[in-house]
Amino acid sequence: MAGTGPGARFYRQIKRHPALIPMIGFIGLGMGSAALYLLRLALLSPDVWVLASREQPLTVPLPLCSWDRKNNPEPWNRLSPNDQYKFLAVSTDYKKLKKDRPDF
Amino acid sequence: MAYPFQLGLQDATSPIMEELLHFHDHALMIVFLISSLVLYIISLMLTTKLTHTSTMDAQEVETVWTILPAIILILIALPSLRILYMMDEINNPSLTVKTMGHQWYWSYEYTDYEDLNFDSYMIPTQELKPGELRLLEVDNRVVLPMEMTIRMLISSEDVLHSWAVPSLGLKTDAIPGRLNQTTLMAMRPGLYYGQCSEICGSNHSFMPIVLEMVPLSYFETWSALMV
Numbered sequence: 001m002a003g004t005g006p007g008a009r010f011y012r013q014i015k016r017h018p019a020l021i022p023m024i025g026f027i028g029l030g031m032g033s034a035a036l037y038l039l040r041l042a043l044l045s046p047d048v049w050v051l052a053s054r055e056q057p058l059t060v061p062l063p064l065c066s067w068d069r070k071n072n073p074e075p076w077n078r079l080s081p082n083d084q085y086k087f088l089a090v091s092t093d094y095k096k097l098k099k100d101r102p103d104f
Numbered sequence: 105m106a107y108p109f110q111l112g113l114q115d116a117t118s119p120i121m122e123e124l125l126h127f128h129d130h131a132l133m134i135v136f137l138i139s140s141l142v143l144y145i146i147s148l149m150l151t152t153k154l155t156h157t158s159t160m161d162a163q164e165v166e167t168v169w170t171i172l173p174a175i176i177l178i179l180i181a182l183p184s185l186r187i188l189y190m191m192d193e194i195n196n197p198s199l200t201v202k203t204m205g206h207q208w209y210w211s212y213e214y215t216d217y218e219d220l221n222f223d224s225y226m227i228p229t230q231e232l233k234p235g236e237l238r239l240l241e242v243d244n245r246v247v248l249p250m251e252m253t254i255r256m257l258i259s260s261e262d263v264l265h266s267w268a269v270p271s272l273g274l275k276t277d278a279i280p281g282r283l284n285q286t287t288l289m290a291m292r293p294g295l296y297y298g299q300c301s302e303i304c305g306s307n308h309s310f311m312p313i314v315l316e317m318v319p320l321s322y323f324e325t326w327s328a329l330m331v
Contacts, residue, residue, distance in 0.1 A: 017166075019163045092193045
């Protein structure tokens with residue numbers, strides 16, 4: 001029948017109980033943020049080997065990680081002092097940091 | 105240090121602890137408001153003669169009590185995450201001090217410039233001088249320069265311990281085989297007390313930590329004498 005698919009049933013449920021809309025909204029926000037942060041950790045964390053040999057950094061200066069142990073064996077070594085490692089920088093100005101370690 | 109009948113947190117000595125204090129005030133205020141609201145509503149429920157026994161549909165109130173708590177939680181989470189990230193910031197320490205937890209004392213190593221090591225045992229209650237604090241005083245205090253960022257490297261020689269100084273907002277576990285790092289920055293001179301914060305055997309309550317924050321010149325004199 002026309003009105004018994006999951007989408008149609010969902011809309012009827014929502015029309016009868018509009019109070020569910022904010023709840024779906026906030027739960028979506030929470031789960032979406034969690035998923036996006038996991039994605040950020042997987043793709044951009046220099047401790048993790050994930051993406052296929054990313055030789056160049058992204059357009060935004062973020063750290064790198066790689067699936068490819070052959071072509072990008074130590075992604076944490078490619079982190080420069082100006083890359084923002086953390087998600088949120090409260091009072092550290094990453095542009096001003098200097099590299100005070102010896103080069104290999 | 106803590107005082108009898110203390111209700112709140114100790115006065116802040118480091119900037120991070122100040123942030124934590126204000127956050128605690130913020131979160132506690134929210135908790136008090138919600139609890140008093142709930143208590144008031146319960147008292148209203150219990151003292152009314154009105155009844156309504158048929159099934160009710162309450163879309164408006166449900167919308168409100170979904171959105172409002174979500175907003176309150178966001179208002180708690182955002183400052184909390186901000187402070188969390190602030191604690192991890194890069195801050196270029198000028199001095200590194202290592203502390204090893206033992207059963208049942210702490211040992212400290214200042215090895216940046218000279219080879220300075222010492223153990224820090226609690227002063228037994230029988231040997232306290234008048235005015236000294238029971239279970240908190242130690243024979244050798246950790247003397248450190250104030251207003252300087254200091255890196256603390258914390259580990260253990262035997263079992264789990266935890267190096268904690270509440271007034272500076274510090275608590276870091278001392279795990280055998282692992283090196284944990286925390287940064288210390290005291291804004292004023294003084295004596296700051298803490299206690300071991302991970303159960304480690306019979307004398308777990310009797311291995312305190314005392315930081316003596318002094319001006320840099322005093323610290324230099326002290327470390328020259330101690331070597």
